[in-house]
Amino acid sequence: MKVLLLVPKRYGFHQSFRETFESLGGEVYTIDYQHVMRGWKQRVNTQMFRLPDKYRQRWESYYYEAINQFYRQEYDRIQPDIVFIYNHELMVPETLAYFKKRSKIGFFLGDCPYYTPGNRHFLPLLYYADAVYTYDTFWIEQLTKMGIKNMHYLYPNTPTDSFYEKKLSAEKYAELKSDVLYVGMGYKTSWGMKKAKFLSCFADFDLQIHSDDGMSRWFEYYPELKKCYRPRTGHISVEQLNDMYNATKIAPVDANPGLLNALHWRWVEALGAGALPVMEWQQNVVEIFGDADVPAVKVFDEAREMTAYYLNHEKERRAMVVWMQNLVKEKHSIANNATLMSTTMGIGAQQKIGIAVAANR
Incomplete structure (x- = not known):
């Protein structure tokens, strides 16, 4: 065949x-x-x-x-x-x-x-x-x-040959290290403002935003994001993205303009590499996780407290990552x-x- x-x-x-x-x-x-x-x-x-x-x-x-x-x-x-x-x-x-x-x-x-x-x-x-x-x-x-x-x-x-946990060299880890990592497109429409608002809830932490110039459109409204912004001039390879997720702890995952019920698949990629996705709540949270208390926020401002908890409780963060990984592998x-x-x-x-x-x- x-x-x-x-x-x-x-x-x-x-x-x-x-x-x-x-x-x-x-x-x-x-x-x-x-x-x-x-x-x-x-x-x-x-x-x-x-x-x-x-x-x-x-x-x-x-x-x-x-x-x-x-x-x-x-x-x-x-x-x-x-x-x-x-x-x-x-x-x-x-x-x-x-x-x-x-x-x-x-x-x-x-x-x-x-x-x-x-x-x-x-x-x-x-x-x-x-x-x-x-x-x-x-x-x-x-x-x-x-x-x-x-x-x-x-x-x-989860493509295990592409997104998986690995030990980075000391030099590579120092180059990529962050507590919170976002990689994705920016938008100059109102969807971009929604994304910027979501990411602003992570700006109190060691946040890196790797995005295009659509993101900079919203610094006027969310100036705290400017220091977190890393301009992206080209596509980030799967290999590089896996390394970046291995060097962080939290991965914000928003819903893009085309998603009505679904979680953006980026949460699967981040999770495979050992980062905990903190997700914008969508209806598919229930379809995937049932009534489990997973890190999904219905109000953006909840993300700040949720992120602080997991950054201060590494054992609990790892336990949630492993539980979510096992569920994905099973279902x-x-x-x-x-x-x-x-x-x-x-x-x-x-x-x-x-x-x-x-x-x-």
């Missing part, structure tokens, strides 16, 4: 899906269009939303066609049995119709087509899917209303996810051996 992943390699859950399909006996290939479209083309595309729609469509007819032509060439070369896509990856319906002739199609939604479209074809693409997976139960409800079939709640497993294991995906995508009984092997890992 050949599996083609259209999932950005820079995201930790690329490794999660690779591990899941490999456990099913899959021969996994990955295409990341950002390795094809580099330099000025990427920069132009990120700003194209500012132009009138007729100019955007002209650009997209060029940019999308170049990407989709590459997809079709690689598809013909690999001839996969399954194509698995993160969000939309700038696909067009004609390409999916071509894939659909001989392959099963699966999607994992990390963003919602209603709120973070990115691609005018995002929603139409989902109708080609044999199965759609997401970690936001709100999206399942809303997209099912639209007639999109076979939607399922799924949290990718969102490779074996459990492989079983769900095999069943819902109709991958076939021949993959049961792979699931049994994954269960013993």
